[in-house]
Amino acid sequence: MRLGAMFGDMFRSLFKRPVTELYPFRKEPAPSRLRGALTYNPAKCTGCQLCVKDCPSNAIELITIDKANKRFVMRYYMDRCTFCAQCVQNCRFGCLGMSNEQWEMAALNKEAFTVHYGREEDLQKLLSTNPHE
Numbered sequence: 001m002r003l004g005a006m007f008g009d010m011f012r013s014l015f016k017r018p019v020t021e022l023y024p025f026r027k028e029p030a031p032s033r034l035r036g037a038l039t040y041n042p043a044k045c046t047g048c049q050l051c052v053k054d055c056p057s058n059a060i061e062l063i064t065i066d067k068a069n070k071r072f073v074m075r076y077y078m079d080r081c082t083f084c085a086q087c088v089q090n091c092r093f094g095c096l097g098m099s100n101e102q103w104e105m106a107a108l109n110k111e112a113f114t115v116h117y118g119r120e121e122d123l124q125k126l127l128s129t130n131p132h133e
């Protein structure tokens with residue numbers, strides 16, 4: 001690059017806004033179709049297990065709390081998930097989604113990547129009977 005052109009670029013840059021983002025101090029909304037962490041609505045789940053069978057990464061388990069009353073807890077291994085959304089597409093009851101708000105998933109320990117979804121009372125029941133789950 002010629003020196004004159006370089007100074008021209010430098011001078012013009014003085015009057016432009018920076019193109020870099022100030023992340024993590026300022027966060028822009030993520031695109032609406034971003035595939036972040038899996039979401040689960042226990043109220044709609046029938047326990048059909050299709051999502052579990054279809055997951056290529058073995059990243060979800062469905063734990064039955066009370067089959068007759070359709071009470072389930074989903075265990076999600078975030079660190080195995082490839083965010084392919086196959087489970088979301090194949091759930092016929094619209095229980096699953098991928099959050100465009102929860103996408104910052106770095107953690108200092110592995111345990112943080114295993115999360116449980118379900119009704120509060122079902123989660124308490126599961127975790128109190130199996131505290132190491």
Ligand code: SF4
Nearest residue numbers: 045046048049051091
């Ligand atoms: S596919 Fe949907 S309804 Fe079936 S177990 Fe999974 S989340 Fe529940």
Ligand code: SF4
Nearest residue numbers: 055081082084085087
């Ligand atoms: S997004 Fe893909 S990898 Fe992640 S839980 Fe669903 S099917 Fe499995």
